[in-house]
Amino acid sequence: MIPAGRACRGLAANASGGGAVLAPARVAKLGAVLAAGKSGGGLGYPRRPRAAPAVRPGNPGDLSTMTQPSPSLLSPRSLTLIAMIAVVALTRLLPHPPNFTPVESMALFAGACLLDRRLALLVPLLAMALSDLALGLFHGGFHMDYLFSISHVSVYASIVLCSVAGFAMRGRVSAGRVLGWSLVGAVVFFLVTNFAVWLSASSLPGYNACAAGLLPCYVSAIPFFQWTVAGALFYSAVLFGGRHLLMQRWPALASGH
Secondary structure: OOOHHHHHHHHHHHHHOOOOOOOHHHHHHHHHHHHHHHOOOOOOOOOOOOHHHHHHHHOOOOHHHHOOOOOOOOOOOHHHHHHHHHHHHHHHHHHOOOOOOOOHHHHHHHHHHOOOOOHHHHHHHHHHHHHHHHHHHHHHOOOHOOOOOOHHHHHHHHHHHHHHHHHHHOOOOOHHHHHHHOOOOHHHHHHHHHHHHHHHHHOOOOOOOHHHOOOHHHHHHHHHHHHHHHHHHHHHHHHHHHHHHHHHHHHHOOOOO
């Protein structure tokens, strides 16, 4: 790059040697341009501003994702649904026909309606444990022993399976699906719990059919299956129908948070 002072002296010499003569004002302007080019890396032309690097969503520099709060696990919507499950679970304390319980229905309801899958699996188990504890305090004796038997552990296993089955209704709850999955839940409960009864039949008095084999065990349990189906359909109607009525009364319960 030619220094600004040398360029100006050369122009002046050119003028004295008979070349084209530049006006002093233009010479001064050209010298200023050359001086700016010396300090800026070019001939004084303004630099094109560099574009700011694009920030992809989810990167550490993405302020939009940093400022968005995560939805609470225990939002008013979730608390309302959990309260419904707890109340229905406590109906086991009321007199009822054998197997006419909300066990399958509250698990399906949790799986279908609670947004967080961890809550959907945990809440019906805790509700069942709460009602079991209450029954044990009221009845004691045999019921407290039954709580730790293989047969009763199978009830909790069927709750987990029904909760997972309820995932299939997420965002797609309808009367037909509730009916169909309630029947599936009743069948799951029947198969799992009676299989556990067959495994423990040798230690349970009065279960001669189950001691004879798995198929006789299922056959002997068929008279109780009608109450299992009736309880699943009834409590599914209470839970899903109650949620529908609450959503009409308070539309905020239908929101995702």
